[in-house]
Amino acid sequence: MDDLKRYALFAEVVRSGSMSAAARHLRVSTSAVSQQLRQLEQAYGVTLLHRSTRKLSLTETGLRFAEHCRAMVEAADRAQAQLLLARDAPEGELRVAAPVGFARHIAPALASLLARYPALRLNLHVDDALIDLIDARVDLAIRGGSLPDSSWVAQPLGCVHWLLCAAPSYLARAGMPETPAELLAHQWIAVPRDSRGFVVELQGPAGERETLHLEPRVASNNQFTVQQLCAAGLGIARGVRPDFEEDLRQGRLVPVLQDWKMAPIPMFAVTPQRDGQPAKVRHAIEAIRAYLRQVPGVSA
Known part of the structure; x- marks a missing residue:
């Protein structure tokens, strides 16, 4: 892992044209940049740069190596962009599990979300049984009533009367x-x-x-x-x-007997994890919650 960081540092030195410019961009000292490059050269027994008081020049080995380091950094940037896209824009397959009685609400709740994001697909599993979210690869399950203890995360959606x-x-x-x-x-x-x-x-x-x-x-x-x-x-x-x-x-x-009430059923959006929720799950939960606010017989 340290080597990968040094590869990225070397690519920045080549891109910036000097160790001091690379240091400013990376917000580290020039001596730290110089030390990391020296350790990289010593680790592989090669010389990547000719150093002088006025400029840096690449050796033949350094020139070839720089191309690979640049490609590595670009690939890392593309990978990061995909993570940010997954965080900000819903896409891919959204696997939802819902009990039979609630399933008919999924279509109107998610219709506008699916229309707004063409890259998002819905896979709806309808079953009153409490399936295992991990085994079934479910992103989001709708559950009602008291929930069994588990490591899954439950976010309240409202109460149904x-x-x-x-x-x-x-x-x-x-x-x-x-x-x-x-x-x-x-x-x-x-x-x-x-x-x-x-x-x-x-x-x-x-x-x-x-x-x-x-x-x-x-x-x-x-x-x-x-x-x-x-x-x-x-x-x-x-x-x-x-x-x-x-x-x-x-x-x-x-x-019948409208003046007599029964305890409402709390509804939850259950997910396998709390942190790093992909955009498709976050947006789906908000869409279902917003839909339920307009449904008669559901309270916040």
Whole structure:
């Protein structure tokens, strides 16, 4: 490594035309430049420069060596430019992992970024499983809820709020529940955590709390399917507001017990490393965060 530094120093001496000019450019003393060149010559048993009080002249060996040193410095400059480009301009393949329920937000969140940077490509992996970012070569994963301890870095994106909903046709048959206790008598559609059902924790307008242990009549392992079954009038479902928004707007679903709230889900952008994030990852995180600020049911 010391030799490479001396090669670069020699190239600067040749470019500058004198040791003093090279020293000023490198912000070191002239004696330090002279000493490094002498050590380089002694290490290989060659003479690179003829020194005099008025000027420097290259030996034949020094002339040939200078060309290689100049090429090395130019290659290093090009390599540095690529690093700066990766830092400042998004390019290459951006590998994103997202859960099934969130995947539909990736396209609108990153559309303007992809349009602005033609050299950027998107590879989207959709899976509710917590895949290993390193093994899957994932640059950025979207995760919700509490995260397991790991060396990965999680940056907050916002909090997504839960909602209880049902189709008007179901409520016309079963009635609109007025209290949490009445929910126990209703039919539920859910992604159960286990064979015993799932738990809904509610906080009322006065701060009171209710915990309901519910067993779904209709179960699915996919939240989007739960939403469709709910819109078909098969019962009450719990979901996040962004997923229900279109059905709410179209009147296919209506909120249930709006005064009772559930703890929101924190959303995170998870990356394998903290420092030296490439531009494609930094810009993608900011684009997703900016998009989520405009989504109903998401708070900072």
